Amino acid sequence: MNFPDKVEIIEVGPRDGIQNESNFIPTEKKIELINALSKTGIKRMEAVSFVHPKYVPQMKDAKEVLNGIEKIPSVQYMALIPNEKGYERAIEGGVDALSLVVGASDSFNLKNVKMSREQSIKNFAPVIEKAKANDIFIRYSIATAFWCPFEGKVEADLVLKMVEEAEMLGADEIVIADTIGRANPKQVFDLFQAVISLKTKSSISAHFHDTYGMALANVMSALEAGVTRFDASIGGLGGCPFAPGAAGNAATEDIVFMMHEMGIDTGIDFGQLLACTELLKPITNRELTGHLHKVKACQN
Numbered sequence: 001m002n003f004p005d006k007v008e009i010i011e012v013g014p015r016d017g018i019q020n021e022s023n024f025i026p027t028e029k030k031i032e033l034i035n036a037l038s039k040t041g042i043k044r045m046e047a048v049s050f051v052h053p054k055y056v057p058q059m060k061d062a063k064e065v066l067n068g069i070e071k072i073p074s075v076q077y078m079a080l081i082p083n084e085k086g087y088e089r090a091i092e093g094g095v096d097a098l099s100l101v102v103g104a105s106d107s108f109n110l111k112n113v114k115m116s117r118e119q120s121i122k123n124f125a126p127v128i129e130k131a132k133a134n135d136i137f138i139r140y141s142i143a144t145a146f147w148c149p150f151e152g153k154v155e156a157d158l159v160l161k162m163v164e165e166a167e168m169l170g171a172d173e174i175v176i177a178d179t180i181g182r183a184n185p186k187q188v189f190d191l192f193q194a195v196i197s198l199k200t201k202s203s204i205s206a207h208f209h210d211t212y213g214m215a216l217a218n219v220m221s222a223l224e225a226g227v228t229r230f231d232a233s234i235g236g237l238g239g240c241p242f243a244p245g246a247a248g249n250a251a252t253e254d255i256v257f258m259m260h261e262m263g264i265d266t267g268i269d270f271g272q273l274l275a276c277t278e279l280l281k282p283i284t285n286r287e288l289t290g291h292l293h294k295v296k297a298c299q300n
Contacts, residue, residue: 001224008044008229008267010205011037013101014065015046015080017237019058021284027061029070036174036276038072041268046099049080050089066093072224075261078139082113086280087127097137100124105148108179112143121165128169132251137207140171141207146191147182156191160198166273174202175231178218181211185221192225205229206251210236210289215250216258230255234273235280251290253277 014034018025034047043258047069060202062079068217071077079090081098088233090098102120103109109117128138130278160177166174178188181188188206206222208215208230219230256268 001265003223003262004228006228006267009042009225009252009256009259009266009268010229011042011045011234012207012231012236012249013037013045013237013252015049015059016231017235017249019049019056019231020238021058022065022276024058025283027064027068030061030065030280033138033276033279034065034077035256036272036279038070040074040272040276041069043074043267044076044078044097046080047077048093049082049099049187050086050093051080051082054139059273063089065095066095076137080135081127083123084127085221085257087131091134091136096135097139098131099139099141100127101141101177102156102162103143103148104162105151105245108144108148108149111150117162119160121169125169132170137173137227138171139173139175139205140169140202141175141177142164142166145176146178146187147180147269149180156194159191160194162196163195163200166212167198167202171202173205173229174200175205175207176230178209178233179207181209181215183208183218184214185197185217188218188221189225192222194228199271203229205230205231209238210248210250216254219250219255234255234290235277235284235293236287237280248289251288251292253292254290257292284288 025219026198039125048062048065050062077096078097078099079095081087108119131138142162147153163174208218232252232255234252236248236251240247253273256266259266
């Protein structure tokens with residue numbers, strides 16, 4: 001096995017993780033969590049999303065959260081946007097890094113943003129052009145890249161075509177997402193090997209959920225295929241309001257521990273990261289799905 005000396009972990013808990021919580025988490029608690037995560041060594045995170053509160057009420061305080069956090073210059077705070085209106089709101093909030101999501105599955109995309117896949121791509125084109133003119137970082141996620149909760153298995157050729165489209169549009173980073181956690185390690189290795197062979201200028205990242213208990217195995221498989229950037233959510237929080245049955249994201253602390261045990265540097269302080277899981281326990285209404293927050297011996 002040939003593994004890199006270092007990987008990057010992108011924290012998505014404050015956005016992708018928290019958005020699925022049914023009980024509204026107070027703004028000050030979100031701010032406290034983001035501030036704590038910023039001090040662990042994490043360099044990039046999805047902090048908020050500017051979506052309609054009718055569909056994702058947990059994110060209705062996005063502007064207040066952004067205004068309230070202690071922004072560390074070395075940390076990139078990203079905001080997810082669904083459309084041009086979201087873009088305008090994010091820019092008003094002072095965001096300089098945006099996250100866009102397009103589903104490889106038409107059915108998922110219609111549930112998620114009420115548009116077909118092609119409509120989303122077409123609508124994002126002027127947003128990306130405008131963003132790039134203003135030197136704003138674009139993170140382009142291809143959701144349901146392996147399986148769709150409505151259509152089943154997604155063809156790899158379609159995902160590869162979408163990667164090429166995202167590259168042409170000017171994405172700085174392209175994320176291949178296993179939105180419902182149904183991918184298996186062989187499927188992951190094959191798809192990422194094919195994506196990396198495209199030799200995009202855009203960096204390639206992986207995003208896994210743990211619905212079927214294969215998130216860490218899939219991380220390993222992507223790592224072996226050459227991926228060095230991974231999304232993760234503190235405590236394993238997450239899911240998707242528009243993907244029935246999707247469980248939480250791969251837990252940040254689990255991935256970081258695994259990488260460190262393998263001698264791969266993440267730049268993250270594991271002890272401080274575990275402390276962040278303690279902030280989650282009183283404010284969420286679920287059992288955290290990550291493993292390492294339960295194992296106190298691992299702090300040593």
